Amino acid sequence: MTLIPRDWLPSCSMKRVICHWTAGGYKATSIDRAHYHILIEDDGNLVRGTHHIADNVSTADGVYAAHTAKCNTGSIGVAVCCMGGAQAAPFQPGSYPMTQKQWETMAKVVAELCQFYRIPVTPQTVLGHGEVETYLGIPQHGKWDPMVLPWAPEMSKTQVGNHLRALVQRAMMGEEPAEQPSPATLFIGGKTFPLVMLNESAYVAIRSLADALGWSIHSATAGQVNLSADGKRLTLASTLVGGKGHVACRDLAGALELPIEWDAQTRRITIG
Ligand SMILES: [Zn+2]
Numbered sequence: 001m002t003l004i005p006r007d008w009l010p011s012c013s014m015k016r017v018i019c020h021w022t023a024g025g026y027k028a029t030s031i032d033r034a035h036y037h038i039l040i041e042d043d044g045n046l047v048r049g050t051h052h053i054a055d056n057v058s059t060a061d062g063v064y065a066a067h068t069a070k071c072n073t074g075s076i077g078v079a080v081c082c083m084g085g086a087q088a089a090p091f092q093p094g095s096y097p098m099t100q101k102q103w104e105t106m107a108k109v110v111a112e113l114c115q116f117y118r119i120p121v122t123p124q125t126v127l128g129h130g131e132v133e134t135y136l137g138i139p140q141h142g143k144w145d146p147m148v149l150p151w152a153p154e155m156s157k158t159q160v161g162n163h164l165r166a167l168v169q170r171a172m173m174g175e176e177p178a179e180q181p182s183p184a185t186l187f188i189g190g191k192t193f194p195l196v197m198l199n200e201s202a203y204v205a206i207r208s209l210a211d212a213l214g215w216s217i218h219s220a221t222a223g224q225v226n227l228s229a230d231g232k233r234l235t236l237a238s239t240l241v242g243g244k245g246h247v248a249c250r251d252l253a254g255a256l257e258l259p260i261e262w263d264a265q266t267r268r269i270t271i272g
Helices: 028-033 102-119 129-136 157-172 208-213 249-256
Strands: 016-021 036-042 046-048 075-080 127-128 185-187 192-194 196-198 200-205 214-222 224-229 233-239 238-241 244-248 262-263 270-271
Touching: 016 102, 016 129, 028 046, 028 075, 028 200, 028 244, 036 102, 102 157, 127 129, 127 157, 129 157, 129 208, 192 200, 192 208, 196 262, 200 208, 200 238, 200 249, 208 244, 233 244, 233 249, 244 249, 244 262, 249 262, 249 270
Parallel strands: 016 075, 016 127, 036 075, 185 270
Antiparallel strands: 036 046, 185 192, 196 200, 200 244, 214 224, 224 233, 238 244, 262 270
16 A cells, blocks of 8 residues: 555655654644654654655755755665654653554655666665764764654664665565564573563573573572572572563562663663
């Protein structure tokens, strides 16, 4: 299913698509329409900008959608209408947080643009405004749109950019984004283990972990496991899941005195 009406797509040569948020409300205003080629409202409704995409083939005549400082030539500007009053650090989404519908629609819109204008999906050719400085070396004076997802604010700018490009690629292949997130894993001692999520905490089966990493379990009762790991004697609270004793990753990292990190994009916890 195509989202962009065919007559919004003039035949011309474009180099890249730059994604933005308007830093306004959920509906496209006339000012928004002057600055972007395609706008996406909160419910996913598309609004055409005042300038045609072909206006940005050349910016020498001064008639073009001005969306990215010193980078409007050959650049299609797409924006989600949202994030008015948002603050970067500490992150505050304001009264119009970007909706998942907007984010997913933007990926589909960008996919259609890439297909039509034969633009490859790379960090230099499909990117957020907040990535222009990084990938194209053109200063953007602290612009950070649309590099924070209000429903997953822990994702880094790099992760959000890669996530956007992955969604675009998936949309180009005609696949709907997966409904279910991939299962979470634990990476420790150079090996990967499946995780069980309970009450928003991640648990790992202690017996398979100990076997794989050469740790010895001295005793395991209903609520507690006693083991030696890398020369340390540990006592951890354990919980039965599917008949197997599981320990919380956070407890494990604490007992081992090792750093613990959660990567939201890959859904992986790393200890050590
Ligand atoms: Zn922007």
